[in-house]
Amino acid sequence: MTRLKNAAFTVVGLFIALAAFALFASFGLAVVGAFAFVALVGGLAAAIATLTAPQRTTIDV
Numbered sequence: 001m002t003r004l005k006n007a008a009f010t011v012v013g014l015f016i017a018l019a020a021f022a023l024f025a026s027f028g029l030a031v032v033g034a035f036a037f038v039a040l041v042g043g044l045a046a047a048i049a050t051l052t053a054p055q056r057t058t059i060d061v
Helices: 002-026 030-052
Strands: none
Touching: 002 030
């Protein structure tokens, strides 16, 4: 459940970053758009890391 929740939050974050990038780029705000683009790239890296991470398992002792 934790992995699925992390993936869902990552996808939501990517949509927010993409929307911010589109909004600022449409107004011609290059510097703010660049920050949004960095957030978008960071979100993509988080998505890849979340989806490729090994699933946690419980060890019974």
